[in-house]
Amino acid sequence: MAYMGKILRVNLSDKSIKKEEFPKELAKKYLGGRGLASKILFDEVDPKVDPLAPENKLIFATGPLTLTNAPTGGRYMVITKGPLTGGIASSNSGGFFGAKFKATGYDMIIFEGKSEKPTYLFIDDKTVELRDASHVWGKGTEDTTDILTADSGHKRANVACIGPAGENLSNFAAIINEKTRAAGRTGVGAVMGSKNLKAVVVASGKFKTPLDNPEAFKAAVKANNVALKENGVTGEGLPALGTKVLDNIINSIGAYPTRNFQESQFEDVDEVSGEALVEKGYLTKNVACYACPIACGRKTALPDGAEGEGPEYEVGWSYGASCGVNDLISITRAGFMCNNLGFDAISAGATIATAMELYEKGIIKKEELGVGPELKFGSSEAIIYYTKLMANREGIGDKMADGAYRLAESYGHAEYAMTVKKQEIPAYDPRVVQGQGLAYATNNRGGDHTRAYMISPEVLGIPEKLDSQQNEGKAGWVKAFQELTAIIDAAGLCIFTSFALGGPDYLAMITNATGFDWDEAEMMKTGERIWNLEREFNLRAGIDPSQDTLPDRLLNEKIKSGPGKGNVNRLDTMLPEYYQLRGWDEKGIPTDEKLKELDII
Amino acid sequence: MKLSIKLFATIRLDTGLKLVDVNIDKPINIVEMLQTVSDIIDYDLIDKLTDNNTIIPGVIILLDGENIHHLDKLDTLITKNTTISIFPAVAGG
Numbered sequence: 120m121a122y123m124g125k126i127l128r129v130n131l132s133d134k135s136i137k138k139e140e141f142p143k144e145l146a147k148k149y150l151g152g153r154g155l156a157s158k159i160l161f162d163e164v165d166p167k168v169d170p171l172a173p174e175n176k177l178i179f180a181t182g183p184l185t186l187t188n189a190p191t192g193g194r195y196m197v198i199t200k201g202p203l204t205g206g207i208a209s210s211n212s213g214g215f216f217g218a219k220f221k222a223t224g225y226d227m228i229i230f231e232g233k234s235e236k237p238t239y240l241f242i243d244d245k246t247v248e249l250r251d252a253s254h255v256w257g258k259g260t261e262d263t264t265d266i267l268t269a270d271s272g273h274k275r276a277n278v279a280c281i282g283p284a285g286e287n288l289s290n291f292a293a294i295i296n297e298k299t300r301a302a303g304r305t306g307v308g309a310v311m312g313s314k315n316l317k318a319v320v321v322a323s324g325k326f327k328t329p330l331d332n333p334e335a336f337k338a339a340v341k342a343n344n345v346a347l348k349e350n351g352v353t354g355e356g357l358p359a360l361g362t363k364v365l366d367n368i369i370n371s372i373g374a375y376p377t378r379n380f381q382e383s384q385f386e387d388v389d390e391v392s393g394e395a396l397v398e399k400g401y402l403t404k405n406v407a408c409y410a411c412p413i414a415c416g417r418k419t420a421l422p423d424g425a426e427g428e429g430p431e432y433e434v435g436w437s438y439g440a441s442c443g444v445n446d447l448i449s450i451t452r453a454g455f456m457c458n459n460l461g462f463d464a465i466s467a468g469a470t471i472a473t474a475m476e477l478y479e480k481g482i483i484k485k486e487e488l489g490v491g492p493e494l495k496f497g498s499s500e501a502i503i504y505y506t507k508l509m510a511n512r513e514g515i516g517d518k519m520a521d522g523a524y525r526l527a528e529s530y531g532h533a534e535y536a537m538t539v540k541k542q543e544i545p546a547y548d549p550r551v552v553q554g555q556g557l558a559y560a561t562n563n564r565g566g567d568h569t570r571a572y573m574i575s576p577e578v579l580g581i582p583e584k585l586d587s588q589q590n591e592g593k594a595g596w597v598k599a600f601q602e603l604t605a606i607i608d609a610a611g612l613c614i615f616t617s618f619a620l621g622g623p624d625y626l627a628m629i630t631n632a633t634g635f636d637w638d639e640a641e642m643m644k645t646g647e648r649i650w651n652l653e654r655e656f657n658l659r660a661g662i663d664p665s666q667d668t669l670p671d672r673l674l675n676e677k678i679k680s681g682p683g684k685g686n687v688n689r690l691d692t693m694l695p696e697y698y699q700l701r702g703w704d705e706k707g708i709p710t711d712e713k714l715k716e717l718d719i720i
Numbered sequence: 721m722k723l724s725i726k727l728f729a730t731i732r733l734d735t736g737l738k739l740v741d742v743n744i745d746k747p748i749n750i751v752e753m754l755q756t757v758s759d760i761i762d763y764d765l766i767d768k769l770t771d772n773n774t775i776i777p778g779v780i781i782l783l784d785g786e787n788i789h790h791l792d793k794l795d796t797l798i799t800k801n802t803t804i805s806i807f808p809a810v811a812g813g
């Protein structure tokens with residue numbers, strides 16, 4: 120139950136499309152979405168494969184709660200081997216695409232091979248076919264979406280596509296659905312580009328998700344919706360200010376990385392914060408994804424009439440404080456550009472920040488910039504100019520499109536890349552928020568905050584307030600968060616629900632939808648299984664545990680001023696405990712015993 | 721003693737106020753400080769930030785960047801010139 124029971128296997132090389140039985144037994148072990156798709160990748164793809172080679176596979180996956188009225192029940196995930204980290208790539212997106220795709224009667228699409236010419240997949244109730252995409256190749260995601268929607272003959276078609284960044288194989292290219300929602304991180308858009316696959320278009324679907332116990336499911340959803348409404352974060356803060364409410368909070372505690380993590384407070388935060396976005400009148404309204412009572416999305420309009428969504432906290436930071444830019448209009452515009460060009464805006468802004476530091480230190484020379492503006496911190500001109508250059512891989516944009524790590528490494532100065540496993544770290548300084556540092560270092564998809572959002576307990580005090588400067592006990596928290604997040608991703612929900620919901624709340628929805636005979640321990644075990652499977656894929660791909668670390672700056676350079684003055688991240692005091700709690704050996708390798716216990720081998 | 725109280729998020733949007741300066745002549749605790757500010761701005765901060773004399777989960781009150789959770793919570797005494805940042809329960813990124 121809760122599954123459509125069918126998956127699509129599309130071979131882009133020979134253009135064959137197969138409808139296969141959904142692997143029900145595996146779903147009991149991996150739930151769906153991120154979990155099940157990772158298992159399929161693990162079983163079918165050699166972890167050593169070149170991420171951009173035809174032998175890699177690209178999986179679009181929904182979860183059992185996608186296309187239900189569970190709060191935020193509309194997400195999908197894209198799983199593949201990614202070019203940025205060289206490990207498992209796994210990216211979650213909202214909007215409506217996931218639910219609409221599932222309504223065509225399938226749980227998942229597995230793309231294999233490589234198309235000779237640009238192509239896209241068209242799906243409706245009756246038809247699944249590959250169509251020519253040469254007329255939209257080279258176009259941004261906005262035009263692509265409009266043209267393919269018109270071509271489909273369905274005004275309300277949903278399009279997930281890549282832009283020039285994906286076509287040009289930028290290591291941090293995203294897949295964008297409905298023009299503004301991104302399966303953003305880990306370069307899934309580059310894999311799509313390498314397959315010459317421009318888009319997936321879902322025209323119409325009439326199926327509904329079958330539920331095991333509709334009455335009990337409805338009751339669980341109702342109770343959870345009440346909890347979300349009554350919670351200060353999900354019922355009030357996120358709807359009013361979106362994620363950008365965080366700017367001032369994180370800056371006030373001195374954990375707001377500024378100028379490529381050289382400082383930890385931004386003097387102009389008041390110019391660029393979520394409050395400023397409202398006060399300056401750029402915010403027009405808040406918008407929600409499918410079945411979402413929270414509605415954290417921002418519709419924005421700039422004084423010159425440009426319209427779009429965002430910036431979210433992360434994008435506002437990556438192009439703002441991280442680049443030392445205090446011009447909210449340019450930051451918002453850069454965010455719009457990332458959506459249209461098909462970039463992960465965290466990595467894009469953070470890569471420019473790294474380039475700025477390299478330039479200011481004299482490592483990137485002026486001659487290399489050609490006619491471009493100087494790569495100086497604070498330059499709003501530069502953030503716009505180099506974003507475009509990266510998408511087209513022109514001039515120095517070619518090197519930058521490979522990401523901050525490879526850019527800095529090409530000059531022999533990898534130490535200026537603020538990355539974990541070659542992915543750019545987001546907007547929280549782990550020298551102040553210690554557990555978040557452990558979460559970055561151990562994340563299966565590299566520098567990223569969404570696999571264990573330790574900011575919640577360490578800064579916001581949800582579900583309880585931990586001292587962000589303490590190291591003790593953080594390993595257990597990180598492990599638990601990693602496992603619960605894996606479940607939320609696999610179920611097809613948005614992690615923002617976790618501000619108000621806990622294990623039993625998710626369990627009630629999952630069991631009543633699927634009919635699985637799970638208790639909370641079994642559910643968390645499933646999360647642990649997903650985590651270990653991803654880890655095992657990465658190890659086999661050649662990402663050894665020495666990469667469970669943070670940039671030298673965050674481990675050894677003390678914060679110069681502000682509330683976090685004098686701090687570094689003390690990863691070495693947390694990592695051994697983390698390995699031990701995970702049941703891995705002291706080197707960070709999952710033991711055979713653990714893998715057997717979890718039924719992975 | 722001079723207290724600079726910075727208001728954020730929905731409190732700022734509701735009241736239109738960013739900053740309130742207060743002068744005090746003797747040390748006061750957090751609840752007294754909140755009461756003083758509430759009276760000045762005509763907005764009930766005690767109700768917004770506390771429940772039964774405890775801090776509502778997600779609420780953040782910082783004294784010079786340090787969270788009162790790790791000081792004496794609502795009983796924390798303010799004894800010197802301080803910048804106080806107040807956030808209602810709000811966020812996620």
Ligand code: SF4
Nearest residue numbers: 213408411413415613
């Ligand atoms: S909380 Fe925000 S991102 Fe999550 S489903 Fe709702 S609107 Fe979408």
